Amino acid sequence: MTFDQASLLILLLAMLVLFSLERFRIEVVAITGLLAGYALHLYSAEQVFSGFASPVVVTVVEILLIVQVLARAQLFGQLADFFVRARFSNTAVIATLSGAAGFISIFMNDIGAFSIALPATLRVSAALAIPKRQLIMPISFAALLGGIVSLIGTPANMLVSNAWTEASGTGFRLFDFAYVGLPVATVGIVLTAWLAPRLFPNEIDEALSAERASPPRRWITERRIPAGSSLIGAHLSDLPDRFALQPHTLVRNDKFVFGTPEKLVVEADDLLLAEADDTVFNGLQTSGTLLPQRRAKAAIADLDSVEAVVMPESTLVGSRLHSLEVFSSRDVTVCALSMRSPRIEGRFADLQLSIGDILVLEGEQKAIADALEECECLPLASQPPSRMSASSWQPFxxxxxxxxxxxxxxxxxxxxFAGVVLALALLNYLNIRQAMADLNWPIIIMLGAMIPIGSAVATTGTAQVIAAALGSMVSLAEPTTGVALVLFLSMLLTPFVNNATVAIVMSPIAVAFAATGHQSPSAYLIAVAAGASLDFLTPFGHHNNTLAMGIGSYRFSDFLKAGAPLTVVSYGLTLLLIYLFWL
Structure with missing residues (x-):
């Protein structure tokens, strides 16, 4: 193994670890890796930023611009109205909504499809009293499944096609992926629609409603201890048992109170940073035991309260609550936060936001709406859609x-799609300047930065070294064995890093693997594309699942229960279809 190969392997391993930890922004990790590769002489100066001129990156930008227009058409709103009027079983509603989400995901990226389907899904959940846990995860999975059907369904497919172009001179056509993707998506959507009502039933007993069958969402907030509160005199260690509160920080006279929970005693006018179910905070507020901090500018009765989720493209990702000028400038207050991260340090204003976190905002309705639009967070209120005019169909x-x-x-x-963007702009459906500002730039930067690194896997011979090492463990005489291994490795990686990174890393390895066995790379690359998107086991492998976990109040184990059978079925069916159509 040469120095270039060893250094590239170490660089890739380090980047995969940093991506999976989610402690640093993905674009920062990608740019750091890109510059590190140049410093290690893995590619020339002319190649450093060549990824940003790649047709893959250009097409992703165009699709994201188009999605902004299609999302405003609120096509899913009409579907929600249909369900409200009709009387279907929960399974039929889940299957139809999932099928619609999967269908639009064929023609746009996974997150775009999920974001378009989500508001209507929440509206259907509220109108038909179907627990959100039966709907949100199936919609997320359906958007991932729909993406494997076409070339433009996910950036991973375009990256795989780009690798095939470099290897053979001709890439995959738009629906070449459908031979495998369409049957897998159909079976996956039907299976998930059947599983969801059984894994997340309407009622856990006669006394509980469907909505309360799901676990209450845990909130973190900073509250004031008023005079006369029953919390006064209690030790922090007693709060979980006596009041169902998990204390994190105690503040007195604007200073932290340090000590062990067994020794710290609550006093009047203290501020307590605590975590509990929403029902617990509501009960303590009603009884006057634990109160929100006072607002100076508006009466509580004049304010609206809205829940909103932090989207992958949001400018809030990585920001701390005290730095959110987008809210403070409009007199909008962040009252509570449901976090994915277990790290809770300092005061409430010091908490750092990540993808999938849910904010409770308090302020005037228009101010909240303007702030959420500017920072690209998605409100979770289920508002009925506006009427569509006849011209609203023109973008479609x-x-x-x-x-x-x-x-x-x-x-x-x-x-x-450049022509589509131009037509939408000329017809005033798309303001390109505003739309460019609203793009999911972290994903775009990550794609452009990772492409030269992925190319280096092939040009340095690293892919051949990995393929030879794997070939020594399994026999490549039968191509099914090699394809099964490539599919398994891709599915093994994708729960921990995004699917585009999996495609960039695995594509040159798949091509080298095929060359070692003297076979066509097409079947191996289809396996990479499918495996990169079959991500159902964890809530952190794909942003859709991350959002679903927060919005649907799922546990980590819920993804294992629903995702494991879907993963096993998808793996077996994908392998069978590749054998039938590509080998």
């Missing part, structure tokens, strides 16, 4: 024209 027709041009190979995807 224009987008369909771009899809047809790509499907019939009249032009390449980047050219076709």
């Amino acid at each position: 027709v224009i987008f369909a024209a771009g899809v047809v041009a790509t499907a019939f190979e009249l032009v390449t995807p980047d050219i076709a």
Whole structure:
């Protein structure tokens, strides 16, 4: 093994670990890795930023711009209205909503499809009294499954096609992925719709309603101890048993009170940073035991309260609550926070936001709406959709024209969707300047930065070294064995890092693997594309699952219960279909 190969392997391993830890922003990790690769002479100066000119990155940007227009059309709102009027079983509602989410995911990225489907899904949940836990996870899984059907369904497919182009001179066509992806998506959506009502039943007994069958969401907030509160005189160690509160920080006269929970005693006018179910905080507030901090500018009766989730593209990711000028400038207060991170340090204002966190905002309705639009967070209130005009269908027709041009190979995807973006801008459906500011830039930067690193896996011979090492463990005489291994490795990686990174790292290895066995790389690359998107076991492998966990109040074990059977079925079916159509 050469120095270049060893250094590249160490660099890739370090980046995969940093991606999986989620302690640093993905674009920062990607740019750091890109510059480290240049410092190690893995590619030339001319190649450092070549990834940003890749047709893959250009097409992803175009699709994200188009999604912003299609999302405003509120097509899913009409579907929600239909369910409210009709009388279907929970399984039928889940299957239809999931099928619709999976269908639109064929033509746009996974997160875009999930974001479009989510508001209508929440509305259906509220109107039909279907527990959110029966709907949110299936929608997330369906968006992932739909993405494996077409070239533009997910960036991973475009990256795999790019690797095939470099290896053979011709990439995959728009629906080449459908031979495997469509049956897998169909079976997966049906299986998930059947499992969800059984794994997350309507009622746990006759006394509990469907909504309360799901575990209450845990909130973190900083509250004031008023005079006369029954908390006064209690030790912090007693709060979990006596009041169902998990204390984190005690503040007195604007200073931290240090000591062990057994020795710290609550006093009047203290501020307590604590974690509990929403029902606990509501009960303590009603009884005057634990009160919100006083607001100076508005009466409580004049204020609205809205829950909103931090989206992957949000400008709030990585920010601390005290630095959120987008809210403070509009007199909007962050009252409580439901966090994914177990690290709770300092005061409430010091908490750092990550993808999937849910905020409780208090302020005037218009101020909250403006702030959420600016910072790109998604409100979880289930508002009925506005009426669609006849012209609202024009963006879908224009987008369909771009899809047809790509499907019939009249032009390449980047050219076709550039035409769609231009048409939408000329017809005033798209303000390009504003839309560019609203793009999910961390994902775009990560893609552009990782492409040269992925190319180095092939040019340095690292892929051949890995393929030879794996080939010494399994026989490559039968291509099914090699494809099964590549699919397994891709599915093994994707719960820990994003699917685009899996595609970038695994594609050159798959090509080298095929060359070692003297076989066509196409089947191996299809396995990489499918495996990179079959991410159902954890809430942190894909942003859709991260959002679903927060919005649906799922536990980690819920993803294992629902995702394990889907993963096993998807693996076996994918392998069978690759054997039938690509080997």
